[in-house]
Amino acid sequence: MVRLYSEVLGEEVEAPDEPSRIVSLSPAITEILYRLGLEDKVVGVSFYCHKPPRAKDKPKVGSYYKVLYDKLEELKPDLILTTTGAQRKVLEEIRSRGFTLYPIPLPVTVYGLLDEIRIVGIVTGRIDESRRLARDSMKLLYKLQDSLRGVKLYYEIFLGGPVSAGAHSYIDDLLRHMGAVTPFSHKRQTWVINPSPEEVLEFDPDVILYEKAPYTNLTLEKVLEDFKSRGLGGLRALRDGRIVLLEPDTLAHYGPSIFQDAQEIAKTVRRTLGKG
Numbered sequence: 001m002v003r004l005y006s007e008v009l010g011e012e013v014e015a016p017d018e019p020s021r022i023v024s025l026s027p028a029i030t031e032i033l034y035r036l037g038l039e040d041k042v043v044g045v046s047f048y049c050h051k052p053p054r055a056k057d058k059p060k061v062g063s064y065y066k067v068l069y070d071k072l073e074e075l076k077p078d079l080i081l082t083t084t085g086a087q088r089k090v091l092e093e094i095r096s097r098g099f100t101l102y103p104i105p106l107p108v109t110v111y112g113l114l115d116e117i118r119i120v121g122i123v124t125g126r127i128d129e130s131r132r133l134a135r136d137s138m139k140l141l142y143k144l145q146d147s148l149r150g151v152k153l154y155y156e157i158f159l160g161g162p163v164s165a166g167a168h169s170y171i172d173d174l175l176r177h178m179g180a181v182t183p184f185s186h187k188r189q190t191w192v193i194n195p196s197p198e199e200v201l202e203f204d205p206d207v208i209l210y211e212k213a214p215y216t217n218l219t220l221e222k223v224l225e226d227f228k229s230r231g232l233g234g235l236r237a238l239r240d241g242r243i244v245l246l247e248p249d250t251l252a253h254y255g256p257s258i259f260q261d262a263q264e265i266a267k268t269v270r271r272t273l274g275k276g
Helices: 027-035 053-057 068-077 085-097 110-124 127-144 169-178 197-204 220-229 258-273
Strands: 003-005 011-015 022-023 042-046 060-062 079-082 102-103 155-156 160-165 191-193 207-211 243-246
Touching: 003 102, 011 102, 022 027, 027 042, 027 079, 027 110, 027 127, 042 068, 053 207, 079 085, 079 110, 079 169, 085 102, 085 207, 102 243, 110 169, 127 258, 155 169, 160 169, 207 258, 220 243, 243 258
Parallel strands: 022 042, 022 079, 042 060, 079 102, 155 207, 207 243
Antiparallel strands: 003 011, 155 160, 160 191
C-alpha cells in the first residue's frame, strides 16, 4: 500500500501500490486510464463514460450525483476515482461506506488538463506512462497556441439553459491559449449562466461555437431559432452563417482527446472564416 496526500480531502489516502480493480466516476479520468494502459483494470465506470467508445461496455455504477451502491459492492473495487465540483457530495458518501477513494481536482486551466493526467498516473502507479501522455499532450497544446489569433469566439452549451465559459474554466483558458478573443474572460467564474443578450450583442463574435448537449437531436435550425428567440438574431455570425455545431463532449469533456478536438475546431473555424 502507498499513502498519497489529497489536497481535496486534506488528508492521506491509503491506496494499493498497483490497483487491480478501478472504478472511475469521471469520463475524463476514464479516458486517461485507458490511455495509460489500464483498460483491463477498470471494472466500472459512470453512465457518461464513452471515450474511448469501448468504455461504454464496462459495468455502469453511477453518475455525477448518484451511485449504485449494490453494483459498487458487487464489483469490489480497490480504488475509486472521482473528480471534485459537483461530485463533492458523492465522494463523501462513497468514503463513508469504507471504499478507497481518491478525488482528482477539476482542471480550471489548460495546464490543469496536463496536471490531471499526471495525478491519475501517480495515483494508479503509471508514473512514466502518464509523463509520456502529458508530454505528448503538451506538444499538441504548443501547436494550438495562437492558432485562432484575434478571432472573436462565443462558446455556448445547453446545461438546463444557455451557458458560456468564464475565466475560471479550462474551456475559456484553452480558447484564449489558441489566441481567440472571448466575451467572458474577465468574469471570475466557471460558467456564465444565461449570458446577457446585451453583452453578447456588444461582443458580436466572428464565429459561434455551439456544443450540443448529450442525448439531444439538435439541429442548426433549432439553434438559430433559440438565438433569435433570445434577441440575438442581429449577431453578425448568425447573419453570415458562421456558427459551428460541436458534438457533445467536445470541449465539455476534459480528457486528453480535447487537444486533438481543439485542433479540429481551429481548422473548422478558419474554414468558416474563409482562411483555409
